[in-house]
Amino acid sequence: MRILIAEDEEYNQMVVQAMIELLYPDIEIEMVSNGAEALDRLKNGSYDLVLSDVDMPVMNGYDLLSEAKKIGIAIPMICVTAFAISGDKEKLLMHGFERYISKPIDMDDMKAVLDPYLLGEH
Ligand SMILES: [Mg+2]
Structure with missing residues (x-):
């Protein structure tokens, strides 16, 4: 299993990576810092799951998702x-994100969301 993570803030990159390494020691992690880099990786590699931040420079999470869909990438x-305003959650799901994990990340929440994808039943 291989997971691609797009996150622009170094601190958040470290937190997300550390949590995933703890929860899923066998998962291979690739980290990029914006949506454009993520899209590039998606075009050239195979991944089982993408975790993406929304606010990122160059290309944000929404644009990453819609660009990936346009070229037929169907990875969940x-x-x-972090949710700034009410309605954000609905907006994310409407755009096609399958699920969301709130920042600051709670490890139990993350596990509950990721288990079905990374332990093979969703
Ligand atoms: Mg960000």
């Missing part, structure tokens, strides 16, 4: 984000 994408 989960959003990791």
Whole structure:
């Protein structure tokens, strides 16, 4: 299993990576810092899951998702984000993110969301 993570803030990159390594020691993790880099990786590699931040420079999470869909990439994408305003959650799901994980990340929440994807039953 291989997971692609798009997150622009270094601290958040470390937190997400550390949590996933703890929860799923056998999963291979690739980290990029914006949507454009993520799209590039998706075009050239195979992944089982994408975790993406929303607010990122160059290309944000929404655009990453819609660009990936346009070229037929059908990997499940989960959003990791802080919710600023009410309605954000609905907006994310409407855009096609399958699930979301709220920042600051609670490890139990993350496990509940990711288990079905990474332990093979969703
Ligand atoms: Mg960000």
